[in-house]
Amino acid sequence: MPNPIRKTTLKNGVRVITKHMPHIHSVSMGVWVSVGARDETPSQNGISHLIEHMLFKGTHTRSGYQIAKEFDAIGGHTNAFTSMENTCYHAKVMDTHLATMIEILSDIFLNSVFATDDVAKERPVILQEINMVEDNPDEYVHVLSGRNFWGDNPLGWSILGTRENVAGFTRDKIKDFFNCHYLPERIIISAAGNLNHPQFVDQIGPLFEALPIGNHRPRRQTPHSNPGCNVHFRDLEQAHICVSTQGLAIADPQRFAFSLMNTILGGNMSSRLFQEIRERQGLAYSVYSFMTSYVDAGMFGAYVGVDPQQAEKTIDLVLAEMRKLKNTAVEDAELHDAKEYTKGSLLLTSESSDNQMARLAQNEMYFDRYIPLQEIVEKIDAVTKEDICSLAAELLQSNYLTLTVLGPISETASFQSRVSL
Numbered sequence: 571m572p573n574p575i576r577k578t579t580l581k582n583g584v585r586v587i588t589k590h591m592p593h594i595h596s597v598s599m600g601v602w603v604s605v606g607a608r609d610e611t612p613s614q615n616g617i618s619h620l621i622e623h624m625l626f627k628g629t630h631t632r633s634g635y636q637i638a639k640e641f642d643a644i645g646g647h648t649n650a651f652t653s654m655e656n657t658c659y660h661a662k663v664m665d666t667h668l669a670t671m672i673e674i675l676s677d678i679f680l681n682s683v684f685a686t687d688d689v690a691k692e693r694p695v696i697l698q699e700i701n702m703v704e705d706n707p708d709e710y711v712h713v714l715s716g717r718n719f720w721g722d723n724p725l726g727w728s729i730l731g732t733r734e735n736v737a738g739f740t741r742d743k744i745k746d747f748f749n750c751h752y753l754p755e756r757i758i759i760s761a762a763g764n765l766n767h768p769q770f771v772d773q774i775g776p777l778f779e780a781l782p783i784g785n786h787r788p789r790r791q792t793p794h795s796n797p798g799c800n801v802h803f804r805d806l807e808q809a810h811i812c813v814s815t816q817g818l819a820i821a822d823p824q825r826f827a828f829s830l831m832n833t834i835l836g837g838n839m840s841s842r843l844f845q846e847i848r849e850r851q852g853l854a855y856s857v858y859s860f861m862t863s864y865v866d867a868g869m870f871g872a873y874v875g876v877d878p879q880q881a882e883k884t885i886d887l888v889l890a891e892m893r894k895l896k897n898t899a900v901e902d903a904e905l906h907d908a909k910e911y912t913k914g915s916l917l918l919t920s921e922s923s924d925n926q927m928a929r930l931a932q933n934e935m936y937f938d939r940y941i942p943l944q945e946i947v948e949k950i951d952a953v954t955k956e957d958i959c960s961l962a963a964e965l966l967q968s969n970y971l972t973l974t975v976l977g978p979i980s981e982t983a984s985f986q987s988r989v990s991l
């Protein structure tokens with residue numbers, strides 16, 4: 571059976587990767603750029619996200635309305651996102667409309683004009699997005715937690731930027747950043763679905779091969795965590811709590827144990843945090859653990875939203891579960907269930923062409939190769955109780971711990987005394 575994964579590198583370094591999925595009738599395509607918020611200077615913070623918005627505002631031959639109208643006319647879905655390390659412009663259409671999707675998505679990526687009037691119109695949209703995040707405390711506490719944990723490193727900044735920066739971004743500043751960072755060697759074009767690789771390359775290759783080769787990106791600064799307690803007063807009904815500690819880089823060999831550890835602590839409804847804090851104690855509606863991994867660093871932690879009067883008790887319970895995780899071996903049945911849950915989630919999401927498109931790009935970015943699902947399943951199955959206990963002991967240490975609280979609380983002393991593992 572022929573390999574469904576194909577890769578072609580264009581003369582200027584742009585990588586084109588596809589996966590043939592003949593059993594479906596759609597194609598998902600993404601143009602990925604290895605540039606994100608952590609590649610910005612303080613005065614540029616937010617510009618990657620603004621560029622993401624601006625690419626849909628018009629090209630030399632299409633207005634923003636025409637871009638939207640043409641995608642709607644073929645029943646397609648298109649969107650984009652900016653992360654700390656990447657920006658992606660993606661779309662999904664029926665396979666019969668693949669050529670049209672390639673033409674439109676390539677046009678907005680290669681030929682956007684960044685008109686001054688459009689920049690002016692988009693600024694208030696971004697400001698409203700910032701307001702929206704700050705008005706959602708269960709989301710905003712994660713922004714504050716990242717800022718507290720990573721400190722002055724760009725990983726601690728908001729992807730949306732600051733109001734002052736957004737107000738000051740001009741067309742020239744946007745174009746300069748775009749031309750400096752959107753370079754061929756940082757671009758991956760991935761597509762998954764019912765498509766033919768040679769035909770796809772024939773269509774997209776001449777368009778992207780015209781991009782000039784540029785200089786390599788400045789080296790990213792590896793961050794260090796900043797342990798401590800940070801209380802942010804706001805008149806709310808709940809106290810929103812994040813307990814954060816050191817995590818793993820995205821390609822770390824221990825990442826499979828890391829994923830299972832997260833599942834066991836707070837990754838699903840049978841997890842320890844959910845069962846203890848919501849089911850047994852009845853303290854919270856929303857409680858979970860989270861893991862965030864970057865190319866050279868990571869964060870692991872837990873979130874919970876509770877009655878402010880129960881904040882101290884809840885923090886104690888979260889820390890107690892973390893201590894238990896590093897001091898007591900995981901039971902065989904619990905590890906088995908975590909493995910089955912993790913493998914099931916992985917395999918179920920793999921049926922989507924969107925997910926396969928993203929996996930193609932991310933595998934290339936972080937591992938320089940496509941990693942088959944069976945290989946991942948085998949790595950998950952190979953994780954032992956000792957692996958998880960050892961990793962928990964490595965990561966769950968007091969000198970890594972950061973506590974962030976957002977809510978109607980002004981005293982910090984009682985919280986500071988609790989920040990210990």
